[in-house]
Amino acid sequence: MLVIPAKSPLKSEILNYPADKDPLFVGPPRHENPEERAARLLADRQAKVVSDAIDEEIFAERKRAPKAVVKVLLLGQSESGKSTTLKNFQLINSPKAFREERGSWRAVIQFNIARSICIILDAINAAHVRQSPNGHYLDEGENSKDWPTMTSEHLKLKMRLLPLMQVQDVLLRKLTPHGVEYDRNGISEATFTPPREAWVNSSSQWKGKFRRGIPENAAERDSFDSARIDFDDPQDPGVILHNCRDDIIKLWTDPAIQKLLELTNQRFYDTSGFFLDSIERVTALKYVPTDDDILRARLKTLGVSEHRFTLKAGNMLSHDWRIFDVGGSRTLAAWIPYFDHMDAIIFLAPLSAFDQTLEEAPLVNRLEDSMTLYKSIVSNALLKNTDIILFLNKCDILRKKLETGIQFNKWVISYGDRPNTFEDTSAYLRKKFLGIFKSNSLVTRPFYCHYTSVIDMRTTSHILENVKDTVVRKNLADGNMFL
Numbered sequence: 492m493l494v495i496p497a498k499s500p501l502k503s504e505i506l507n508y509p510a511d512k513d514p515l516f517v518g519p520p521r522h523e524n525p526e527e528r529a530a531r532l533l534a535d536r537q538a539k540v541v542s543d544a545i546d547e548e549i550f551a552e553r554k555r556a557p558k559a560v561v562k563v564l565l566l567g568q569s570e571s572g573k574s575t576t577l578k579n580f581q582l583i584n585s586p587k588a589f590r591e592e593r594g595s596w597r598a599v600i601q602f603n604i605a606r607s608i609c610i611i612l613d614a615i616n617a618a619h620v621r622q623s624p625n626g627h628y629l630d631e632g633e634n635s636k637d638w639p640t641m642t643s644e645h646l647k648l649k650m651r652l653l654p655l656m657q658v659q660d661v662l663l664r665k666l667t668p669h670g671v672e673y674d675r676n677g678i679s680e681a682t683f684t685p686p687r688e689a690w691v692n693s694s695s696q697w698k699g700k701f702r703r704g705i706p707e708n709a710a711e712r713d714s715f716d717s718a719r720i721d722f723d724d725p726q727d728p729g730v731i732l733h734n735c736r737d738d739i740i741k742l743w744t745d746p747a748i749q750k751l752l753e754l755t756n757q758r759f760y761d762t763s764g765f766f767l768d769s770i771e772r773v774t775a776l777k778y779v780p781t782d783d784d785i786l787r788a789r790l791k792t793l794g795v796s797e798h799r800f801t802l803k804a805g806n807m808l809s810h811d812w813r814i815f816d817v818g819g820s821r822t823l824a825a826w827i828p829y830f831d832h833m834d835a836i837i838f839l840a841p842l843s844a845f846d847q848t849l850e851e852a853p854l855v856n857r858l859e860d861s862m863t864l865y866k867s868i869v870s871n872a873l874l875k876n877t878d879i880i881l882f883l884n885k886c887d888i889l890r891k892k893l894e895t896g897i898q899f900n901k902w903v904i905s906y907g908d909r910p911n912t913f914e915d916t917s918a919y920l921r922k923k924f925l926g927i928f929k930s931n932s933l934v935t936r937p938f939y940c941h942y943t944s945v946i947d948m949r950t951t952s953h954i955l956e957n958v959k960d961t962v963v964r965k966n967l968a969d970g971n972m973f974l
């Protein structure tokens with residue numbers, strides 16, 4: 492039921508209006524005698540009793556009606572930014588609870604740093620075994636001169652940074668206590684490459700392991716320093732990371748290493764690069780992650796997690812929202828059970844992925860995979876009445892890649908000789924997604940699309956505000972909720 496409150500004139504408007512000129516003026520009659528006055532007041536009182544009864548009935552009916560709950564499902568391939576979008580919702584709507592988890596995210600960030608260093612050490616190893624003693628690559632023929640020589644200095648750095656392998660293992664065990672779990676998403680064992688990431692099963696309580704006694708009691712909780720982290724924990728790898736910081740900086744800023752990462756297509760544009768660029772700060776002994784850091788921390792999701800919020804869209808009543816974050820999948824099968832009764836789907840497609848392949852299926856281009864997934868979502872009969880809101884995500888990385896000279900048309904041949912700029916490539920991709928939407932939607936429905944960089948809290952909060960409005964208005968129009 493839709494209840495629209497009558498718009499009443501302002502009191503000042505009524506009081507300032509000359510009675511003899513106002514056709515709607517209702518004041519006491521000018522020449523009323525005492526009997527007439529008593530009768531009028533009695534009638535007024537009776538009318539008020541009736542009016543109050545009606546108000547009460549409306550109120551009771553609102554309470555009896557099933558409470559409107561808005562359900563939103565976050566979809567997209569792995570690493571598209573689903574969990575980061577969820578973090579934005581948490582940061583906007585329950586910032587205190589979000590910040591209480593800083594201790595847990597600190598461990599994830601330490602894990603992300605250790606893992607990035609291990610990837611670089613692996614690349615050094617692989618390059619070194621392909622070199623002859625004079626530094627030439629044995630198998631690159633003509634291209635041999637492009638490959639950087641791994642010197643004895645690199646090998647010494649590698650030895651000094653070996654403790655980070657242990658840090659990676661310790662944190663991995665702590666984050667995934669039941670062993671690292673893999674979800675092959677329908678890929679056969681023969682072609683499946685296990686990812687080198689930590690996967691957190693959404694049903695496991697991994698965050699609890701890094702928290703130190705957060706009080707249950709609300710009053711105590713208010714005065715509790717939510718950033719409290721157990722810096723004295725002998726298992727805490729903060730000291731090792733701190734002691735390795737100069738070597739990490741040396742490794743990361745070495746032009747030969749940067750070249751090696753470029754040639755092996757392992758340029759760290761997102762998480763890893765961000766933390767390695769801020770190594771002094773994030774390896775400080777008393778380091779506490781900022782909101783920005785938490786948005787960048789990477790932990791792969793396995794399974795589905797449900798998050799509840801009470802949100803207010805514009806000047807309307809608050810509604811209960813449930814947001815479902817699922818692990819990225821290459822098949823719809825894992826997601827279908829959650830399609831029922833969803834009010835909206837936020838589908839994330841990372842535009843920056845045009846030159847990448849999937850980690851779990853190295854022959855599949857990421858952008859192409861995203862478009863295939865999007866197509867199967869918009870053409871799905873179970874979702875034909877669900878709003879699908881497209882986030883063309885990782886715009887910041889797309890911009891950075893194009894600025895560093897990566898040619899978009901080398902990967903997307905159909906782009907032809909259009910300009911290699913963010914504006915042109917992003918508009919081109921938007922058109923592609925719009926084409927998929929129009930030709931595969933089973934019913935005519937609006938195309939909602941936003942360019943996003945969900946690690947940017949400020950712009951994302953505006954976009955989410957807009958999403959909230961869109962979803963609530965659609966529900967109101969469908970008669971599913973009150974204003």
Ligand SMILES: Nc1nc2c(ncn2[C@@H]2O[C@H](COP(=O)(O)OP(=O)(O)OP(=O)(O)O)[C@@H](O)[C@H]2O)c(=O)[nH]1
Nearest residue numbers: 570571572573574575787789792818819885944945
């Ligand atoms: N620079 C940048 N990084 C982003 C953006 N969106 C997400 N990331 C980063 O990309 C990584 C992957 O993001 P997630 O939110 O974990 O991806 P996901 O879709 O939940 O992935 P799965 O859990 O594997 O399904 C994280 O390190 C994020 O910080 C973006 O717009 N720009």
Ligand SMILES: [Mg+2]
Nearest residue numbers: 573574791792
């Ligand atoms: Mg996730």
